[in-house]
Amino acid sequence: MLRILHNASWDFLKQWKLSVITVAVFVIPAVILIPIRGFNYSIEFTGGTQMELTFREAPAIADVRAAISGAGLGDAEIFTYGAPTEIVIRAQESQQVAQLEAGAETVSQQIERTLQARFGGESFVIGRTAAVSPRVGSELRSQAVIATLIAFALTLVYLAWRFEWRFGVAAIIATLHDLAASLAFMMYMDLEISIFVVGAVLTVIGYSMNDTVVVFDRVRENLKAHRKMPLYELLNRSVNETLPRTVMTGTTTLATLLALLIFGGSVIRPFAWVLLFGILVGTFSSIYIASPLLLWIESKWPHRNEAAPQTRAAKA
Numbered sequence: 001m002l003r004i005l006h007n008a009s010w011d012f013l014k015q016w017k018l019s020v021i022t023v024a025v026f027v028i029p030a031v032i033l034i035p036i037r038g039f040n041y042s043i044e045f046t047g048g049t050q051m052e053l054t055f056r057e058a059p060a061i062a063d064v065r066a067a068i069s070g071a072g073l074g075d076a077e078i079f080t081y082g083a084p085t086e087i088v089i090r091a092q093e094s095q096q097v098a099q100l101e102a103g104a105e106t107v108s109q110q111i112e113r114t115l116q117a118r119f120g121g122e123s124f125v126i127g128r129t130a131a132v133s134p135r136v137g138s139e140l141r142s143q144a145v146i147a148t149l150i151a152f153a154l155t156l157v158y159l160a161w162r163f164e165w166r167f168g169v170a171a172i173i174a175t176l177h178d179l180a181a182s183l184a185f186m187m188y189m190d191l192e193i194s195i196f197v198v199g200a201v202l203t204v205i206g207y208s209m210n211d212t213v214v215v216f217d218r219v220r221e222n223l224k225a226h227r228k229m230p231l232y233e234l235l236n237r238s239v240n241e242t243l244p245r246t247v248m249t250g251t252t253t254l255a256t257l258l259a260l261l262i263f264g265g266s267v268i269r270p271f272a273w274v275l276l277f278g279i280l281v282g283t284f285s286s287i288y289i290a291s292p293l294l295l296w297i298e299s300k301w302p303h304r305n306e307a308a309p310q311t312r313a314a315k316a
Contacts, residue, residue, distance in 0.1 A: 019288035030184030042194035049107035052127040058084035067118040174290035178208040196271040204278025211286040
């Protein structure tokens with residue numbers, strides 16, 4: 001049976017200062033720029049029109065995009081679904097979607113006229129036309145934030161019950177780091193924020209939490225098995241012992257995400273990018289953020305249980 005990194009004994013906690021500097025360099029500029037630049041939201045959040053069309057012959061997506069852009073509809077989302085002849089067009093135009101009904105009719109008619117002029121009136125059939133108002137988008141943003149906060153709150157309660165409050169606080173702060181880093185990555189990459197991307201962010205939170213819980217569970221086991229070991233050494237030991245599982249889980253997940261990134265198309269690509277980065281940053285935080293945080297919390301608020309003297313003797 002293949003066993004990788006079975007006897008690893010690296011001093012991960014020694015690199016905590018470099019980790020803090022790396023996080024600061026990556027996240028702080030984004031924290032400053034996000035209120036200024038904002039994000040690139042899809043029509044679910046900004047309002048717009050979505051049309052489904054079926055062509056007699058599969059058109060070149062580049063030609064469809066060029067025609068739509070020439071009609072003054074901005075950078076519309078254009079992608080296939082199902083067969084190559086089935087096209088979805090999502091267009092955003094703030095002035096034309098100010099009123100839901102009028103916006104849907106005006107934008108859809110303009111798209112129809114544009115495509116008829118480019119491909120011919122008999123070249124396609126319009127299936128379904130739908131409109132999303134900015135009000136719905138605002139509600140979706142609020143619900144996305146609420147869903148994220150609920151996930152954090154429930155996880156904190158679970159960890160405080162399953163372990164103790166020190167573990168819960170360290171895990172929450174590490175996951176907040178993952179969320180901030182993911183938002184920074186989306187801004188730097190100028191990824192469009194859609195429902196799929198929100199789902200990817202929530203998945204990253206869950207993955208990061210799970211990875212951190214695996215490490216902390218091994219820490220709890222080692223606290224019982226090695227009562228006289230200083231916490232610094234015990235945390236390093238726990239991270240090294242869970243390293244094979246972390247590497248195997250991470251690499252198999254990354255392989256799947258790379259396939260989505262390469263072959264998934266333009267619609268699924270932002271989702272794959274966020275998950276790909278999230279898996280990497282979640283693994284990073286469970287090793288270099290959560291464990292040093294737990295050590296720091298213990299140094300500030302020592303554990304008073306006489307059965308665990310190693311925590312009082314711990315030092316960085």
